[in-house]
Each structure stands twice: as C-alpha cells, then as structure tokens.
Amino acid sequence: MSSTDRPSPARRALLAVLALGPLFPPIARAQHVHGAHGGGGSRRPRAPELGISAAFAPDGTLWVAGKETTDAGQHVVVRSSRDRGRSWSAPVRATPSSEPVSADGENRPKLAFGPRGELYVSYTKPLAKPYTGEIRFVRSTDGGGSFSAPLTVHANRDEITHRFDAMIVDRDGRIFVAWIDKRDLEAAKAAGRTYAGAALYYAVSHDGGASFRGDYKIADHSCECCRIALAISPSGRPAALWRHVFDGTTRDHAFALLDASGRPGRVERATRDGWKIDACPHHGPALAYDRHGVRHQAWFNMRGERGGVFHARIGPDAAPDAALATAARIGDDTAAHADLAIAGDTVAIAWKQLDGDATAIMARVSRDGGRTWSERTLARTAGASDQPRLAATATDIVLVWNTRADGLVTVAVAGEAT
C-alpha cells in the first residue's frame, strides 16, 4: 500500500536550491555580529522562534507569516514568493508597531486571503501574566505593501487566556477567527467550581476585517494548549476540529460547524482513542475536505501505551465512528505534528519524524482521494525546526518548513512542479 523512497540526487539538489537562509537573515546576522541582546553585551543572541504559517493567495503567490525579534521589539512579518518558494521577498512587517507575538509550533501567526486578494493575518499577543493573551488581526489591501493597525477580535478584555488563534475565510468572504479562551474557567474558579480544560470561542468579520463580531462559544472543555484546525466544509460553513476534554479527563478530539451569525453548532466526538491525562499535549490536529465531500483528519494521540499520528477519512454519509475504527497509523513512533492538504484528487499528509541524526519531514501522497498512498522523505535538517506546513492551490501542494540551520525549506509535494 505504501512505499518509502529516499530523495533522488535531483531532488536533493532541488532541496539544496530551495533551502534558503533564515526567515529573517539580515537581522539574525546583525544580532550575531553585535552579540547584544537585552543590554547584555556578552550574552548569546536569542535563537529566533520558528513558528510560521504558509498559504497561497488566489493569484498563486505563496506567502509565509512568522515573527521577527530584534533588540527593539517583536513584529509579525510576511514574505512572499511568486515562484512557489524558489525565491522569497524580503520580510515585510505586518505589525508596524512592536508588540509581543507568539510564534511556536502550535501557536504562530496565521494567514488567510479575501476574495479580492486581501491579505489577513491573525496572531496571539501574549500579555504579562503567564498563559494570557489577546487575539490580534491586521490586514493589507495592497498586496502586503502596507497593513492596518492591529485590532483585537474579542470583546472580552480580561487578562486571561485568549490564545491559539485559527483563521479561515468562507466563500462569502467572511473572516472567522477561533481561539482558546479561559473566561469560563475563570468564572468557575471564582464561583468555587471546577472546570475541565478551557473553552473555544470565535468571532466573525462581515466587513473584510474592519471589525469583528462575536465572542461566540463553540464548546466548553477544550484542551488548553493545542492548535485548532479549520476548513471549509462542503456546505460552505467553516468546520473546526480540536483537542477536547471529554468527561473531565479524556483528551480526544471534537468537531463542530461554525455559523456566521453565531448560532451554536452540534459538538461531535471526532476521535475515540481514550487518552486520559491531565497534561498539555501541545499537539493539535489537521483538517481538510476533498471534492467529494470526504472529511480528512490527522491527529496525534496516545492509544494505551503507544502514541502515534493517525489519519481518517469520513465520508459525507458515513458513520464517523465506523470511519474512525479504520483510522490509519502514519509514520513511526516518533511521528508528530501532521499537516494535511488536498488539491483535486490528491491528498497529502506531511509530518515530522526523527531520522538518524536528523529531523525529517515525511509525506504520504494519495492520488485517489486517500485510498492508496506512496510515502517519501521531503526534507531533513540537523537543528531545530518548526512543524511542517502544507499549502495548496487547486492543483499543487507544497511543503514549507522553517528550520534553524537551513532556513525556509520549500518542497513541491504534488502538482505540476513534481
């Protein structure tokens, strides 16, 4: 059913060409030369945080959003590529004024596009107290040349958790931003009640990101520390998949459709692995739909003593539990942080896995909607790295992977370029 192959010499050469410098090379170098950080002249420079997002604009330009840290402060920055990652623009600041930005693997700036090519960026701004934050949003209506001042998408301004933002634009151009929120936990604590996990909330912009309305609750009792996956369902409504706390202790996944006017959707159980734990897994799922309306989900869980990454395809009329029973294990025991993307009948799953002395990004690609697969290594790096991000057009899928040693690595996974 699957086969593993090593990159051919040609592919290795391509990887070498595509492996560019660090996301923000000039600044990283300047820090290194001066060795000055936070006033400590002899300190080592702070290693840049590697969390990025990648997405194709409607015109085929590939964009990444990440974080820049200098002695003067922190910014969200974007870069773009017109040749699918062979060459990248210089970083452009999406936040004109400095403010704290989260940019780790589970909680990094997000990118989405409006119907006329508007560029939207959301991110978590950590506040002074541990685990607290605000979900911020900026937009560019001139192709990334300039950005609006940041706005906070939620009405609640308590210094509590509003973190782990996720963003998607529906077919009508409405912008949905979902996040993990602890207002219900705080209220329960104040009332002397217990409350498992956190909650999931979202807000919607009906005016292209000029304003957001909402603080609509998706569900109580989400996990506190895992990324949320969003995808547009066949009905056109955004679907959310997230790690949830069932029955107070079990960290399986839940699924719900979002509504533009905030009407609550039904919360369904989306995995049944039964991982009972009071801990932060820092490991959220991935979600995509194919053109036949089949829901593809990839996730990490412990099943008994053995952890692993799993993939399931759930047809529009299928009983989810039956589909889950046939979930496929992906990669080896070190597999982690899978991403999913679909272009036509091609489904790609990319994940991180240890490979000798290196960290590898592996991929499984199916040309028949996820029935049969071939497997291969897309890239390797020796040092620290972000999670793999897959970006898709209608025909192509590319991997974008931010690495400390090799910079921004881009590999064609499916489509014309492969």
Add this chain to the structure above:
Amino acid sequence: MRAALVALMTAGMVAPPSAMASGVAAFDSNSLARIEAFHRGKPFVLVMWSLDCTYCAASFAALAAAQRAAPLAVEAVATDSADDPDTVRGLQDKVRASGMAARIWAFGDAPPERLRHAIDPRWHGELPRVYWYRADGSRTATSGVVTEQAIAGFRRASAGH
C-alpha cells in the same frame, strides 16, 4: 537565599554543577546521564515541564509539600529554551514561587524532539512528564499532574529497595 540553600541541602543536594552559574543549566544530549550519575544509588524525581504547562504548578506544589515532610530530590527540566534570558528568569521565578527545591534545567541547542527522544522514545512531549527513579537506577514514567498519592507510591516503592 539562605532558605533556598537549606532547602536544597535537605533535599539531598550538594553544590549545583558549575554550569549553573545562572541557576538554570542547559540540558543537552549528555545531561540525563550526568543527572543519573549524580544521584547514583539514591532515589530522585525528574520532572519535565515548561513555562506554558498548565498542570505543572499543581505538580510542583505537590512535590514541595512532600519535600516539607521528608527529603525528596527533584530535577526540574524545562523544555523551554535556555537561550532566552527572560525565559530563564521565568523558570527560576516559577520554581521559587512553588516552594519546591530542585535543580533547574532548560533545553539547550539540540532540537527539542531529539532531546525528548533521548530522554524517552515513548514520550511525545506532553507535560508534565515525570520519571520516578528508584535507588537501583530503574525508573517509571507518568504523564500528567503529579499527585500526593503518586509521590507516596514512589516513596513506598523506593523504600522497598
């Protein structure tokens, strides 16, 4: 400071390793072997944690309470980067505030997934993750919040050797 030092000594510690000038040592691929050698013949608890870990404060509180009752050596290894001075300060503040006596480590330059794998291939990064080392060097692992009962069970198992 004196109280912290006394707490360290009661916890069965001698002087911290010289690398810990800042109070937080970088945890690299050979650090686990050094920690195990340091405690050879004696039980200890290795707690993997991070600044972002919601369940770690309660775990530290349970370990601190246990230390007030009887000596219990703790090594607290954060998966945060030892590179960042703010992080290092945050780690020290958090341990200090918990009242738990522990040597503090933070992940060094090697990729975090590699350090995790070197500690335990069966650990997937969930926090807290605790390794309960008995005097004979054998260990058991648990994921999730550390409870009074778990510590009591460990003490009974350690006494059995």
